[in-house]
Amino acid sequence: MIRVFYAGLLFLLCGSFAYANPATVASWKKLAPLAALQQPEAAKVALGQALFFDRRLSGDGTVSCAVCHIPDEAFADGQKISAAYPTNKHWRHTLSLLNVAYLDIFFWDGRSRSLENQALGPIHSSFEMNLNPRFLVAKLREIPAYRQLFQAAWGGEVSIERIVAALAAFQQTLQITDAPFDRYLAGDQQALSAQAQRGAEIFFSERGGCSRCHSGSLLTNQGYYNLGIEELPALVSDPQHRTTRNFFLAELGLAEMDRDPGYYAISRRSKDLGAFRTPPLRQVEETAPYMHNGSIASLREVIEFFNRGGGDDPNKSALLKPLNLSAAEKQDLEIFLRSLTGTYQPVRAPRPPGE
Template identity: 60%
Template sequence: MLTRSISLALLLWGIILCGPIQAAGLELPEPLPLLQPPPAERVELGRMLFFDRRLSGDGTMSCAVCHDPQRGYADGRALSGAYPTTRHWRHTQSLINVAYLDVFLWDGRSTSLEEQAEGPIHSSFEMNLHLDFLVEKLRETPGYPELFHAAYQSETTRQTISAALADFQRSLIVRDTPFDAFLAGDSDALSSDARRGLELFYGKAACSRCHSGPLLSDQKFHNTGVGETEELLSDPQRRAARNFFLVQVGLERGERDPGRYAVTRDPADQGAFRTPPLRQVAETAPYMHNGSLATLEEVIAFYNRGGGSDPDKSPLLRPLELTAEEKSALLAFLHSLTGTVPVVRPPALP
């Protein structure tokens, strides 16, 4: 107990003196930096588009259907919602703090928020609306042309639509977690269990090998051995959506999600997915690219086993041999990554 107390004292002293902590054998990141927010009129226009179901082919889908503000800008489902009569084949990721990301989507095929914003709109199994048709719809919707001119000094175009959606997403910042306060020097921001979990996260459990930096993501791609789910393997509509995607990107139909390989064609990327940031992770269950793990307890147990059994699994994963007390402490730390989600309500639409 005395040794642990000394270790924690050194850790806290490192926070006070060093900013990023390099004490007790740990190297912790700086808190998330402040970002310059987009102009308010652009954020507001993006908010309208985000909630507007006219962005879908039959008027039933909006961005907020799958990125629900009440669910941490995810949707709480194992596999994403989809356009009526179709089904999706991957899990919805949260939009919290996407302004800090360099690549987007599970396989990283989008390199900007603007590019990412266009994808779901024209996807046959998401919103199913041709982008050029959307331009004409919004140009003929009273109120929208004036809003685009005010925000971008431009007509309504594909570029200004995706820019507005991207600027709204850039406003979805959470950087007031207990972990951020702890990094900034508040030694009381974390409970004793969460502090022990922090030591494990950056130490024995080695979570920070991939969940590193201020976002708690290295923004790289790793195969953790997550297996295919029975729901995906047995559902013809989900299989059809995935096969459609595979054919569209020039791959053969198959029984597994290729992950990053679909972008790079590098065999080392087979089954690899982008490391998700962990901010708000306790409120955005389920987990993994296919939603196959329902709780954080299951996630911890998965990594404690050394991940899944995929032959292409990353060599970084190994059994951790965490005790029940250590798993509980790690869970407490993950809960300390929860902050205040921006309150965004559906606006009055043109």
């Protein structure tokens, strides 16, 4: 565990040196196309898919994973702030699950290090699915159709470890392929228009600077930065949003706050206040609105935001500076971001086992 942590740290450090080097920045054409991940066994995926869509994974039987990670919304939800367990309000923007299996660090604040560990979060959370995982195991054991699915996938009984492993297996299948950017990297010169190529030059240049943080084939270094994103007024003033945030903080042993602390809640270093994990930009065209609180509505506005040098926060990353991009350059950058969109297998909700 500790070794993994240091390896990650080393990776981040090396990553930031590599991207401070202009020679590396200019060589974006040598990036590897997104490589397909090995697919888990079909029986595990089928079980994971059944669980993902099953509302019985929540306390009152109304909330499944798919209620917030909607297949037709690129496995995000198109809202600023996520849906929540009935009668509650969430406090963060839903992350898309496309390509999630390529990541090493999960959530906006990186508080989980594996897909398996991550899945326990929403099931247990009072403001998401609100179900005691041990009670979930007891419930599924009484459903013969589920017992069969667990036998087929694991040759054994229902257990919490197998529930989260099956959910992870299903999520490993949510990959995009065939984005124009990947086709271009694989050698198809026609795959990117001249405009998209100019946009890529800006993105990966010293001047545009996007690849200092959005690096590699997935376009994230998985590092944490404060961009000076404004807090949504409702998150500060609405008692239900406030309750959720302060409960989240209290669970981590932190005092109440009137802002999202971001990675600070995990690292406890003041420099991480308001810093969030750099999101991957694959499929970003389909996951508006943007940022940890959904406060930026469109790609055009995201580009305007970075062009201004980000927002206003004493803790803002020194990597953000006004870019002075022309209207045509901003347009090129947007066309490049849209070239990151690939296709993925449509996923349908299976009939809930035993119903």
